[in-house]
Amino acid sequence: MPATPRHTSRARVEAKESSILNAAEKTFAEVGFDGAKVSDIARAASVAEGTVYLYYKNKQDLLAGVVGRFWTQLTQGAEAAIQPEATTREQLEQLGRYHLNSILEQFEVVSLTYRARPQQEQDLDQVREYVRVFDRIMQRGVDRDELPKHTPIGQLRDVFFGTLEFSARTLKLRERPYDHSVVTNLLAIMVGSSSPTPSSAKDKEPSNRDLMNTLKSIQKQLKVADNSSSNKSS
Amino acid sequence: MPATPRHTSRARVEAKESSILNAAEKTFAEVGFDGAKVSDIARAASVAEGTVYLYYKNKQDLLAGVVGRFWTQLTQGAEAAIQPEATTREQLEQLGRYHLNSILEQFEVVSLTYRARPQQEQDLDQVREYVRVFDRIMQRGVDRDELPKHTPIGQLRDVFFGTLEFSARTLKLRERPYDHSVVTNLLAIMVGSSSPTPSSAKDKEPSNRDLMNTLKSIQKQLKVADNSSSNKSS
DNA sequence: CCGTATACTGAGTTAAATTCATTTTAAATG
DNA sequence: CATTTAAAATGAATTTAACTCAGTATACGG
Numbered sequence: 001m002p003a004t005p006r007h008t009s010r011a012r013v014e015a016k017e018s019s020i021l022n023a024a025e026k027t028f029a030e031v032g033f034d035g036a037k038v039s040d041i042a043r044a045a046s047v048a049e050g051t052v053y054l055y056y057k058n059k060q061d062l063l064a065g066v067v068g069r070f071w072t073q074l075t076q077g078a079e080a081a082i083q084p085e086a087t088t089r090e091q092l093e094q095l096g097r098y099h100l101n102s103i104l105e106q107f108e109v110v111s112l113t114y115r116a117r118p119q120q121e122q123d124l125d126q127v128r129e130y131v132r133v134f135d136r137i138m139q140r141g142v143d144r145d146e147l148p149k150h151t152p153i154g155q156l157r158d159v160f161f162g163t164l165e166f167s168a169r170t171l172k173l174r175e176r177p178y179d180h181s182v183v184t185n186l187l188a189i190m191v192g193s194s195s196p197t198p199s200s201a202k203d204k205e206p207s208n209r210d211l212m213n214t215l216k217s218i219q220k221q222l223k224v225a226d227n228s229s230s231n232k233s234s
Numbered sequence: 235m236p237a238t239p240r241h242t243s244r245a246r247v248e249a250k251e252s253s254i255l256n257a258a259e260k261t262f263a264e265v266g267f268d269g270a271k272v273s274d275i276a277r278a279a280s281v282a283e284g285t286v287y288l289y290y291k292n293k294q295d296l297l298a299g300v301v302g303r304f305w306t307q308l309t310q311g312a313e314a315a316i317q318p319e320a321t322t323r324e325q326l327e328q329l330g331r332y333h334l335n336s337i338l339e340q341f342e343v344v345s346l347t348y349r350a351r352p353q354q355e356q357d358l359d360q361v362r363e364y365v366r367v368f369d370r371i372m373q374r375g376v377d378r379d380e381l382p383k384h385t386p387i388g389q390l391r392d393v394f395f396g397t398l399e400f401s402a403r404t405l406k407l408r409e410r411p412y413d414h415s416v417v418t419n420l421l422a423i424m425v426g427s428s429s430p431t432p433s434s435a436k437d438k439e440p441s442n443r444d445l446m447n448t449l450k451s452i453q454k455q456l457k458v459a460d461n462s463s464s465n466k467s468s
Numbered sequence: 469c470c471g472t473a474t475a476c477t478g479a480g481t482t483a484a485a486t487t488c489a490t491t492t493t494a495a496a497t498g
Numbered sequence: 499c500a501t502t503t504a505a506a507a508t509g510a511a512t513t514t515a516a517c518t519c520a521g522t523a524t525a526c527g528g
Contacts, residue, residue, distance in 0.1 A: 281477090
């Protein structure tokens with residue numbers, strides 16, 4: 001009885017909450033937001049209709065719950081998918097693949113995001129959180145000089161996610177599966193390097209990073225061998 | 235019967251149809267699709283509620299009407315905004331500016347597009363039509379050798395529109411006005427050339443090309459000054 | 469002017485979201 | 499344990515808004 005009064009119920013409550021969320025996600029994904037009846041969701045969650053409203057203010061709020069959880073999980077997955085010691089370029093590739101693959105697999109849920117309250121609102125805090133994964137990678141890239149200083153991270157973020165999302169829609173529309181080359185080509189134009197695989201070309205070519213590294217090591221050598229002259233990089 | 239029974243009424247009918255569409259667009263833009271009551275739209279159009287349903291099967295269909303008209307008009311505007319004799323690069327810039335500016339100005343209507351029936355359906359034929367404007371520019375660019383043969387037009391289309399749409403959202407979110415540089419930077423990475431104006435910083439900064447040149451000249455120096463020792467960067 | 473087809477109207481129907489008085493279950497108390 | 503009390507759950511009743519349709523108004527050819 002005593003001991004963990006709150007904890008016990010807390011666990012139960014959370015289990016129920018999550019069961020409602022699962023039922024809602026499934027139903028929304030199957031028949032869309034408008035097509036889904038709260039009564040159906042309640043039934044799927046083995047709960048009375050009124051109970052749903054104990055956990056969520058209304059249907060919109062339930063949608064926000066589903067969508068929010070999705071993005072939170074996406075953030076976790078993304079962090080797991082990125083190797084901390086990899087180069088910026090590699091990390092971007094990892095994030096890009098992970099992102100494209102995820103939104104293709106859960107296309108319906110992603111689409112629901114647009115039914116959640118338009119801009120503003122902290123409804124989509126989780127999306128903002130997710131996006132920071134990208135920002136961190138880029139910032140680290142800049143700090144490590146793998147990317148030019150004052151790289152317009154914010155703008156590249158829109159390039160990155162905008163392109164991947166539209167590409168995903170295109171793939172879905174044409175009923176094509178996940179395609180790796182989308183990410184490769186995107187990075188090619190975003191970060192430079194490796195040929196923009198027009199369709200499926202394969203040849204190598206010095207990347208920006210490679211150049212930068214080579215340059216640095218050479219500069220180091222130069223500095224050692226000869227230190228009498230110009231310093232510009234401040 | 236004879237004469238122009240259909241034509242006379244056709245004109246009137248179209249006038250009314252367009253008046254309903256205007257009322258719907260205004261109302262949707264103000265309170266959103268869900269927030270809009272058909273009865274309000276009817277009142278705004280000075281028409282009985284039932285009349286709306288003579289022109290549109292249901293509320294969704296009305297939305298499709300609003301959204302479809304928007305994209306049709308956008309296509310017309312885009313075609314007008316593009317100079318037929320300009321270079322591909324210039325045309326892309328014209329389309330990009332026009333697009334970004336338009337979707338910023340009519341952000342609410344663009345958002346409504348996502349409420350229209352998800353993928354499939356020929357509901358969004360007008361969007362597909364609009365997108366062809368881009369394809370034509372690119373194809374012409376290829377035909378004229380202003381762009382490499384087998385340029386992946388389809389993928390660049392997603393880069394182009396995806397980036398601009400996400401950029402527009404970002405601008406809206408931050409309550410910033412139309413910003414020309416978004417288009418400039420986008421084209422810089424898409425087509426190359428003219429420096430990618432980082433954010434607003436004006437100072438120069440090593441580009442890939444610069445690095446490559448510097449590297450080459452340094453290597454040349456090295457080769458001249460000392461040619462006996464280690465080479466690691468392969 | 470009349471007849472008829474066409475356009476329009478808005479009260480009535482219906483479906484689904486949301487509420488809330490009541491019941492059930494769980495925890496605490498003695 | 500039996501009892502009290504608080505929390506959680508229920509589902510019938512309410513509300514809201516989309517959609518229908520029987521009836522009315524309008525226009526137009528003859």
